[in-house]
Amino acid sequence: MNTPSPYWLRDNCPCPSCRDPRNGQKLFQIHELPADLAVAERHEADGRLEVLWSDGHRSVYRSQDLAAAPEDDGRTERGKRLWEAADFDNGLPGADWAAYLADPGERAAVLSSVVRSGFALLRGVPPAERQVLAVARSFGYVRETNYGELFDVRVEPDPTNLAFTSAAIAPHTDNPYRDPVPTLQLLHCLRNEARGGDSGLVDGFRAAALLREESPEDFAVLTRTPVPFVFRDRTAELRAERPLIGVDPRGRIREVRFNNRSIDTLRGLPDAEPDAFYAAYRRFAAITLRPGLRLTFRLRPGDCLVFDNTRLLHARTAFEQDGHRHLQGCYADLDSLHSALALLRRQAAALDELEGLFAGEGAGEYLGEAVTLAEHMLQAGALAEAAGAPPHLVAAALLHDVGHFHGSGTELMAGRDNRHSHTGADRLGRWFGPEVTEPIRLHVAAKRYLCTVEPAYRAGLSAASEYTLQVQGGPMDETEAAAFAAHPAAADAVALRRWDDHAKRPATTTPPFAHFRPLLAALMG
Amino acid sequence: MNTPSPYWLRDNCPCPSCRDPRNGQKLFQIHELPADLAVAERHEADGRLEVLWSDGHRSVYRSQDLAAAPEDDGRTERGKRLWEAADFDNGLPGADWAAYLADPGERAAVLSSVVRSGFALLRGVPPAERQVLAVARSFGYVRETNYGELFDVRVEPDPTNLAFTSAAIAPHTDNPYRDPVPTLQLLHCLRNEARGGDSGLVDGFRAAALLREESPEDFAVLTRTPVPFVFRDRTAELRAERPLIGVDPRGRIREVRFNNRSIDTLRGLPDAEPDAFYAAYRRFAAITLRPGLRLTFRLRPGDCLVFDNTRLLHARTAFEQDGHRHLQGCYADLDSLHSALALLRRQAAALDELEGLFAGEGAGEYLGEAVTLAEHMLQAGALAEAAGAPPHLVAAALLHDVGHFHGSGTELMAGRDNRHSHTGADRLGRWFGPEVTEPIRLHVAAKRYLCTVEPAYRAGLSAASEYTLQVQGGPMDETEAAAFAAHPAAADAVALRRWDDHAKRPATTTPPFAHFRPLLAALMG
Known part of the structure; x- marks a missing residue:
């Protein structure tokens, strides 16, 4: 192993005076390390690296910990399955609600689909009011918004939002005017007897990756133009200024925020920028509408769709005004879902370890x-x-x-x-x-x-x-x-x-x- | 007025078939505009711009709407008051809880302090259990986390987090391992009879701006290095990979995430990067510790501190293990607080307008x-x-x-x-x-x-x-x-x-x- 940066190495000292063994929290502050920190002695053998530091501290590392592959938070395009509609010709990822509740393996598979493909469909969730909250709480916490703890998607007499009409809705992400935007959305079908009203999903990461491939400059414009989103009614005035495509510092796609309805007037851009932005925006919109990208299916009573609202665009076809269609939805967050999945994996590994000891x-x-x-x-x-x-x-x-x-x-x-x-x-x-x-x-x-x-x-x-x-x-x-x-x-x-x-x-x-x-x-x- | 980009102009058409008059949502999709959209005729007079479009649509704009100053979401350093401790020699911004509840002007002033200075102190909040939730709900929604709907900060027998001991805690932001991170934190003092246990706040935007001034390259390193934060105990495994200093596409400081305790091993960086990162990180840490930046005060029973967890670092001095110190905290989000403030301002303007009509x-x-x-x-x-x-x-x-x-x-x-x-x-x-x-x-x-x-x-x-x-x-x-x-x-x-x-x-x-x-x-x- 090469000699790594001394501060990097010391910051990762695993000894119990440097790290709380219960939760891995560091027990020292980075500024407390001396300005001239150096390795006084080092000894590497049998997969262990032992270091005596210039300030007298002694660290013992397992070489495998230092050499481990980089982990990330699973939120960028890296390691995900970017998809087109045809990839699901054999069915949508998901599980039966009863199996999901009973079997940690099913639970892990469902949560893992949300991470990899951006969504999963739970079937057989009792088509009852507020049941969607129980689904959200099975892997995280409900995020309350101005629409309430949950919201009803059905035709309303005096709708404050296009969602509450019978109109068709083009692919979009929800609540783009919120920051932090809710990162997960759940839609639970209670009734769907209307003609029309089919659901659609588009992989926004895939659409963004296509834009990057076909027109890198348009992609760059959308990652660097802050777009003002706004929602204003009698009870709320929400604003967020974010690019349509968010990338991490390494340039990887990390968030798509796409909602035509809520884009406010872009002001204060340099002269040529509005034209460049609108050209790129229209090109991206056209990609999201390619039929091959749009997965179309029909939610039946008891179906609960769970999807990544920072990645997937969702849509619906128009339906008869008088038809009975009633979904209940709520928001939650991806970080808790990732945590729940990590716990399930940790538990499976623990059970395997115990089973291995017995055998x-x-x-x-x-x-x-x-x-x-x-x-x-x-x-x-x-x-x-x-x-x-x-x-x-x-x-x-x-x-x-x-x-x-x-x-x-x-x-x-x-x-x-x-x-x-x-x-x-x-x-x-x-x-x-x-x-x-x-x-x-x-x-x-x-x-x-x-x-x-x-x-x-x-x-x-x-x-x-x-x-x-x-x-x-x-x-x-x-x-x-x-x-x-x-x-x-x-x-x-x-x-x-x-x-x-x-x-x-x-x-x-x-x-x-x-x-x-x-x-x-x-x-x- | 110059002729602006045609798509920009058309996208902002205020007519009721383009925008829902109730909430300003757009009623058309950007891709529905023709590819060769152009202005056929334009007529500008009396502060109005009238446009006949090549597709036959007609738009009438108020020139003042098109020329308005850019608005942003109020989340970057722009328009904020970056402070040092001495700026509050005459007292902390805040209000009495009773006045806050009774008077919309007081409420607006408090929320405005959180936006401008990153914090406000409410006094006289009844020092009772769960009261902190009522404070959060006065301007937004509680964000539940693995610590619960609220958390108790006091000495616990088997603490899962350093916060629940009597140790001193250096300036930090909370929950850096969450994404979305809770953007607001509330701390409500129920008891504080211990010797020590004083509170400290540091303006992280100010510290970041100082780093940019004093060492632009270190600032750049911290904005571009994704840092893995992690928290792992028996009930959670949370991970977020974010830079210590987040900037918007225009390079303005938008978020500080600083928590020494929860930084996991940085892996996969190019060879020279760990050294550059640690040098920048240590320099930034040293700035956050300058005594002139740290506002120190003592929470008394009934005090409730509300602060921006994407900007302010909070800290506390050590206190006697046996002293009685009990805070209750919870998390909430800035977007709702901004919305509540916008509503209060809109209401004040409405009342002024009505009062003006009467007069x-x-x-x-x-x-x-x-x-x-x-x-x-x-x-x-x-x-x-x-x-x-x-x-x-x-x-x-x-x-x-x-x-x-x-x-x-x-x-x-x-x-x-x-x-x-x-x-x-x-x-x-x-x-x-x-x-x-x-x-x-x-x-x-x-x-x-x-x-x-x-x-x-x-x-x-x-x-x-x-x-x-x-x-x-x-x-x-x-x-x-x-x-x-x-x-x-x-x-x-x-x-x-x-x-x-x-x-x-x-x-x-x-x-x-x-x-x-x-x-x-x-x-x-």
Whole structure:
């Protein structure tokens, strides 16, 4: 690895005095680093880079972290699927609402479609008032606007907006006069019995990319001309001045804001600019209207369309004035959707990791008992489930010995208390809340507690368990027992302990780890 | 005036087939204009430009509209007051909460401070839980985040964020890892008995402008380097890639995003860039820390600070761990605040316009009666008020003859029905809802109605009123009367009519127009 910039390297020091291990926030300020910061010594080996700094600080990096591929926020054209209508000849991306709710994999697929293709269609969302808010809240927060928390798209007697008539509407983005513009829009169909009123979507990033290809100068004009958008009625006067095509500092398309209806008078441009702007604007408008770019479909009751309002243009055909067509819509934001997707992916990776532990190391010996570690934990989980325990306690029973992985059980049997209950609870704390981790943290203490308060309990311990009891500190004294009993998770820990003790039966059939995945996923969500 | 670009000119055609008169939305699409659009004839005179277009359309412009100064959305450094701490030696901009609520002028001043200086301080906001939400809702919408609808800033046992400890926090903007970032922040002090814990504000636009002055290349580096911000805990994984200093296409400072704690590893930059970025970043950080830039003050219970999170950096000094310090905060957005301010200004202008009418034309003759038009309307308003009428009806009584302004009364007395009730209602519809305008629209009909259903009423009419009754159509027939009585505003119109009839007493003292301004302002809000 080349020597990187010293401030860059130091700013990324992962040590716990530089970064909060809980959330990765930096604990120092950039100006606190000395003006003459330099590397005093460096040592690189075994995938680790160790640096002693001129100010005495010591950093240890994993080389893989420093060399990782650049991540971005997923908001530019990079990594997205820019599409034309024909790309969806085999159907629109989406899922059934019930499957979306039940299965984290379906949820991730839907959110991922919004990120990659700019939209997804949920089917079977109950066609009831305000249900669109529940869809938005499944991945983020509702953005209230002057139209309310939600808005009704139907023919209104005295419409304040063309949307609330039966007229055709050309492809556009919503609320261009807002800054911050709502980055996501949801449209939920309650009724659609009118003739006409079909929906259309156009990939604005694709249209912008075509403009860049066919007429780079027009593209440049649209990225550099601030366009004043305005909306004015009795209750609002909203203004935003933004280019029609927003690019990031590297020139990548990041936002399309296209709404013919709300463009105010462009003033104060240099002399030739209005002509150049209008030529480019008209050329871009013509591209958005190419039939090949426009995906047309019909929303049916229960359909809920979720789309990126910084990228997709939406449209509708005219419909009969008297026909019954009623959509409810609301706005939300992409950042929360990306966060929800990242959590789902993180959870899937965590479950894969746990499943891998059960299949790998878990197949090994369990402290001299006649079952493997995986069998032991699966039995404990199954016992908790059979006893009707709440999900968090089933999870705790299933995962209670995760702290034994990576060879710690061997240490325990060699007479060293490895504090595996704490190791396991801490490791699981990345993914689960205290309702899961605290009974695990206390499950060794629960054994010591039960030996004190229930003499018959101790008599029933296996030989290995009696041995480890001694390594772990023996039965509690009265003060310890009273303190234990006062802990909020004590009862759960005692219940877990009893399943733990019974989960050592050879040749017992248990459900596989996969059986528990939905339960674990729900606790992570 | 030079001949402007034809598409620019046509796009701004104000005719009602090009623009919806209710909200100014355009009713045509830019691509619908012909490719060879040209001016066929033009005629400019008396401040009007009339254009006949090559496609046969005709546009009439007021020259002043075309020549108006450019407006922007008020979000860049342009027109703002970039400040240093000493600029507030005479006190912080703000108002008492009670005055803010009662007086639109105070409200406008507070919101205007947030726009110009980036902040304002409301005092005397009840130091109660959730009150901060009421402050946000007084000018906009609460933006919910992963921290909830609101968040508590106090020492927490297991903090997920440095904010929830007693540590000092250097100047920063909030939620840099969100895109869209919340553009406004509110902090409401419930308790502050701790030693330390003082608040600090730094004008980030000022700091950025200083960097541009002192080191233009560093400024350029910070505007063009996308910086990855990240926040990751058990419930969220948020990412935004944005430069530390955002500029608009004209290069004006538009957004500062500065938060040392949340900057992730910058990767994928060209070789020399990390060094250039860190040098610029450190120089900018040093500027934000200059003591002269930092405004320091202490929040007291009941204080609520409202500030622009795209401009101001906020900070706090450390405080005693055990001291009681409790703030509640929430986020909101600048676009709604600007809208609220525009409405207040529009309302003030409307009230000035009405007050001017009363003082000017209103001093003239009123249909041959012994009072002026202004005296007549003020008497009607005062009668309604004395009768304990609800505010909307007092307003309707006060304004019921606005349709007579601009000489229409003269026409009526010349025997032509000028439909002044409709003219007035339409004119007032820009500012008031139907509860005010509809009784006005019906107040002439109410006279015709009363003449039919109450013979004694007609006998009491003044001579002038009896004359205009004939011009207006005479008493209603039975069908007309039944239709009138069924109108939702009929009762209000009848009540208004009776005050109208009694408001013709010479030498009666009435409150001036100014007396009614707060009532009118409240109905406009």
